[in-house]
Amino acid sequence: MRMTIVTSAALQRIGTSATIAMTQKAREMKARGEDVIVLSAGQPDFDTPMHIREAAFEAMQRGETRYPPIAGIPDLRRAIVDKFRRENSLDYTFEETIVCTGGKQVIANALLATLNPGDEVVIPVPGWVSYAQLAEFCGAKPVLVETKLDTEYKLTPEALDMSITAATRWLIFNNPCNPTGAVYTRSELSALADVLTRHPQVMILTDDMYEHIRYDGIEFATFVEVEPSLRERTLTMNGVSKSYAMTGWRIGYGGGPRALIAAMEKLQTQLTSGACSIAQWAAVSALEGPQDYIGESRAAFEARRNLVVGRLRSIDGLECPTPKGAFYAYPSCAALIGRKAPLGKIIETDEDFALELLATAKVAVVHGGAFGAGPNFRVSYAASTREIEVACDRIDEFVRSLK
Numbered sequence: 001m002r003m004t005i006v007t008s009a010a011l012q013r014i015g016t017s018a019t020i021a022m023t024q025k026a027r028e029m030k031a032r033g034e035d036v037i038v039l040s041a042g043q044p045d046f047d048t049p050m051h052i053r054e055a056a057f058e059a060m061q062r063g064e065t066r067y068p069p070i071a072g073i074p075d076l077r078r079a080i081v082d083k084f085r086r087e088n089s090l091d092y093t094f095e096e097t098i099v100c101t102g103g104k105q106v107i108a109n110a111l112l113a114t115l116n117p118g119d120e121v122v123i124p125v126p127g128w129v130s131y132a133q134l135a136e137f138c139g140a141k142p143v144l145v146e147t148k149l150d151t152e153y154k155l156t157p158e159a160l161d162m163s164i165t166a167a168t169r170w171l172i173f174n175n176p177c178n179p180t181g182a183v184y185t186r187s188e189l190s191a192l193a194d195v196l197t198r199h200p201q202v203m204i205l206t207d208d209m210y211e212h213i214r215y216d217g218i219e220f221a222t223f224v225e226v227e228p229s230l231r232e233r234t235l236t237m238n239g240v241s242k243s244y245a246m247t248g249w250r251i252g253y254g255g256g257p258r259a260l261i262a263a264m265e266k267l268q269t270q271l272t273s274g275a276c277s278i279a280q281w282a283a284v285s286a287l288e289g290p291q292d293y294i295g296e297s298r299a300a301f302e303a304r305r306n307l308v309v310g311r312l313r314s315i316d317g318l319e320c321p322t323p324k325g326a327f328y329a330y331p332s333c334a335a336l337i338g339r340k341a342p343l344g345k346i347i348e349t350d351e352d353f354a355l356e357l358l359a360t361a362k363v364a365v366v367h368g369g370a371f372g373a374g375p376n377f378r379v380s381y382a383a384s385t386r387e388i389e390v391a392c393d394r395i396d397e398f399v400r401s402l403k
């Protein structure tokens, strides 16, 4: 007799990551021999630079294969201190840093270590799929604050102020933003920091994963740099996944107040015992080695952004703002809602749009609803120029076929 697995109430509160589910579905279709173009995954299509891979190999040869210290190997924590100082003018000490299994685990550790039922977590949307889900898993209430196209999908000080209550524990803030590509200027951050200064109960998790991927010469700034008085309640989170094409290595890190880092470390003693030792040595090489990859990949992404935005804008029925960072376009498909797809389905939501696009045109994208707002869809342009061109031809043809 098969046993029924009873899942926890916490697990029942969350869903599977929509980006991962869509990519999985597309990969299965590909495995069946279908000609699918996958623009749903959030990862650079480049290989990890060779010197980083060599550092991992050398670490293995040296026998760096045992349990690492829970909060990260000292060389990596020192490299993180240097990175924050060099690139962000932040002066985190060694003890104020932590290494986790991907950026995602930095966020999960921070929320699991601090949230209680009834706490509120302010999340601007559209925003990355996992923030609200992780807050829900912790029993907290995600407070989604909708950002709009007319403010370039950026959180305004007024909207932030209105969303904060006595129960607010965290603001989770992503800059550059996945999925909209919004990048905040220093003065925009400063205006938001003014609001946060008035609400001392709120901690800030700034997710800077896409720091290096931005265009048109736009500058990057982060909260503590702009408003040092927020230092004692900010977790500055970053990682090597996107900046160095290292999504599979699973290394993320954070800088924050010592008590928060210690709480996250305590949790990590029970959850993972620390991130993979070999991947940590690779990350040392990423942060301290040659940085040419960053400029090269940025130039490639910028050219692709121009291509994809130009193509999507030319499609009647789509509205596509120009992203300033990350590697996603986030067109609105509001004008197409209510139309009939070739297989007979009426498109009622952006999820219908994405599913029909996959079924008919064999292009995998992620529907805007997964990011908490829509109707939009996210197109990752971390793909070859050829794939982007063919995908845009297919999207164009699909949209024309809607009745």
Ligand SMILES: Cc1ncc(COP(=O)(O)O)c(C=O)c1O
Pocket: 042, 101, 102, 103, 104, 105, 128, 174, 178, 207, 209, 239, 240, 241, 247, 250, 251, 252
């Ligand atoms: C905004 C954002 N934060 C965090 C992550 C997670 O990063 P990692 O792959 O290092 O866990 C992602 C990955 O897609 C992301 O887009």
